Amino acid sequence: xxxxxxxxxxxxxxxxxxxxxxxxxxxxxxxxxxxxxxxxxxxxxxxxxxxxxxxxxxxxxxxxxxxxxxxxxxxxxxxxxxxxxxxxxxxxxxxxxxxxxxxxxxxxxxxxxxxxxxxxxxxxxxxxxxxxxxxxxxxxxxxxxxxxxxxxxxxxxxxxxxxxxxxxxxxxxxxxxxxxxxxxxxxxxxxxxxxxxxxxxxxxxxxxxxxxxxxxxxxxxxxxxxxxxxxxxxxxxxxxxxxxxxxxxxxxxxxx
Numbered sequence: 148x149x150x151x152x153x154x155x156x157x158x159x160x161x162x163x164x165x166x167x168x169x170x171x172x173x174x175x176x177x178x179x180x181x182x183x184x185x186x187x188x189x190x191x192x193x194x195x196x197x198x199x200x201x202x203x204x205x206x207x208x209x210x211x212x213x214x215x216x217x218x219x220x221x222x223x224x225x226x227x228x229x230x231x232x233x234x235x236x237x238x239x240x241x242x243x244x245x246x247x248x249x250x251x252x253x254x255x256x257x258x259x260x261x262x263x264x265x266x267x268x269x270x271x272x273x274x275x276x277x278x279x280x281x282x283x284x285x286x287x288x289x290x291x292x293x294x295x296x297x298x299x300x301x302x303x304x305x306x307x308x309x310x311x312x313x314x315x316x317x318x319x320x321x322x323x324x325x326x327x328x329x330x331x332x333x334x335x336x337x338x339x340x341x342x343x344x345x346x347x348x349x350x351x352x353x354x355x356x357x358x359x360x361x362x363x364x365x366x367x368x369x370x371x372x373x374x375x376x377x378x379x380x381x382x383x384x385x386x387x388x389x390x391x392x393x394x395x396x397x398x399x400x401x402x403x
Contacts, residue, residue, distance in 0.1 A: 208366075215297075227308040
């Protein structure tokens with residue numbers, strides 16, 4: 148007997164396996180990686196990260212992998228909004244599914260796409276001669292970081308889907324968030340002492356930065372106390388937003 152949440156996860160995967168969604172989930176991060184990697188690899192010399200010296204491609208790849216949590220997390224909000232708009236949410240709720248099944252189905256499908264996309268990005272990184280230090284400790288740390296980040300961003304976009312009154316409003320909010328969270332993070336460049344103070348402050352609390360830092364430490368320089376602190380911080384933020392998303396999700400009326 149397949150659990151209802153798994154049935155909805157399979158349904159959600161089928162719904163999102165289309166050229167547009169795949170281009171967003173895989174094409175955009177791949178474009179970032181290859182364009183930035185090829186453009187800057189030749190002009191950015193190897194630099195110190197932690198206790199090791201790495202190339203720009205080796206720095207960029209973990210950032211692109213960490214960004215998968217943001218792109219995959221957007222699936223949750225998009226699914227809820229689309230299902231409400233086209234009446235699928237009402238049909239599912241009058242069927243053999245509970246609200247908790249639907250919520251878990253949304254979270255699970257986001258995690259599937261996040262981990263799957265990260266694995267593909269890792270393959271691209273190896274093809275670009277990026278070098279990493281992967282171990283029996285770092286690999287679980289990377290997986291945990293990706294899951295925590297994905298649940299956080301899924302919760303965030305679910306909240307936006309509940310609050311937004313129109314598809315235009317939802318799309319506008321998500322587009323602004325994507326550009327702000329991506330480019331004000333450590334995904335593309337390191338934060339150093341020469342970085343403006345205001346940008347350092349924003350980046351230090353940016354969830355994308357926290358996820359990217361955990362993934363990058365695990366893949367490049369080794370897990371340190373700072374990595375563990377970032378993991379705890381991200382776990383706390385994820386738990387807070389997941390609870391908030393559940394509370395707001397319960398207020399969604401069937402047929403609304």
